[in-house]
Amino acid sequence: MVKAAERASVWLEGKGRRGGRGGGQPSGLDRDRITEVTVRLLDAEGLTKFSMRRLATELNVTAMSVYWYVDTKDDLLELALDTVYGELRLPDPEADEDWRDQLRTLAREYRALLVRHPWISPLAGTYLNIGPNSLAFSRVVQRVIRRTGLPAEGVTGAISAVFQFVYGYGTIEGHFFARVQDAGMTPDAWFQHAMKTVSESPSTAEVVDEAKDIMAARGGDTVEEMLERDFVFALDLLVAGIEAMVARGRR
Numbered sequence: 001m002v003k004a005a006e007r008a009s010v011w012l013e014g015k016g017r018r019g020g021r022g023g024g025q026p027s028g029l030d031r032d033r034i035t036e037v038t039v040r041l042l043d044a045e046g047l048t049k050f051s052m053r054r055l056a057t058e059l060n061v062t063a064m065s066v067y068w069y070v071d072t073k074d075d076l077l078e079l080a081l082d083t084v085y086g087e088l089r090l091p092d093p094e095a096d097e098d099w100r101d102q103l104r105t106l107a108r109e110y111r112a113l114l115v116r117h118p119w120i121s122p123l124a125g126t127y128l129n130i131g132p133n134s135l136a137f138s139r140v141v142q143r144v145i146r147r148t149g150l151p152a153e154g155v156t157g158a159i160s161a162v163f164q165f166v167y168g169y170g171t172i173e174g175h176f177f178a179r180v181q182d183a184g185m186t187p188d189a190w191f192q193h194a195m196k197t198v199s200e201s202p203s204t205a206e207v208v209d210e211a212k213d214i215m216a217a218r219g220g221d222t223v224e225e226m227l228e229r230d231f232v233f234a235l236d237l238l239v240a241g242i243e244a245m246v247a248r249g250r251r
Helices: 002-006 031-045 052-059 073-085 099-116 120-124 132-146 152-183 187-200 205-210 212-218 223-250
Strands: none
Touching: 031 052, 031 073, 052 073, 073 099, 073 120, 073 132, 099 120, 099 132, 099 152, 099 223, 120 152, 132 152, 152 187, 152 223, 187 205, 187 223, 205 212, 212 223
16 A cells, blocks of 8 residues: 555656657657657547557667656656646736736646647646646645636635636536547537437427527537637636625625
8 A cells, every 4th residue: 555655656756857869768758758648549539549568669769768758657647748738838927917817827727738639637647746847836736726816715716616616617528529520520510419319319309499598599500619618608607706705704
């Protein structure tokens, strides 16, 4: 049990980065390149198809060569996870900018990341997320939420409300686009096909019929527009909720 705890993260116990090439290590290979190719494979083939053997083939080395740089597959996946967190464009919480705008920026950035890399969703829920890029994101989120005026005891709840919503929304959206791509269809064609199928099924037609007015009011000519409108409205609800809680605390 202690042994498992010691391996809780690649970023602990000085495992965050290894030194240079030693005896028997392959030339032209380092951990940054291994991580870069790992991200590329995960984007192209998904998490379930990823293996150290598949990675070694892509790198044109033996599987054992990769272990000069990482101890386990988990370590490598954790490195890949933090690497893509580095894509996030973070606002400056000290800048003269409204916290609402900064919070929306963070939410949009996180959503886009989850959609670009659908494989990060399960990994973010598996690992400690304590790599440098992940910590930078967490630090900015915390500082922006502190600027809302919420009491200290409400900060983590507000962070959970906003970013667990974004995590769920981005995860479902990312998986939707991955499924559409696998089917060789456009998002709009897939959506129309799915709606036609459920509308004609006796077990689901009634529910679809009851929601027709909601779908019409939702607006949007494309799936992308519908997803964007829903996201913006939901995020506005959360911002309004934070504002309401701050106002309540001032009474």
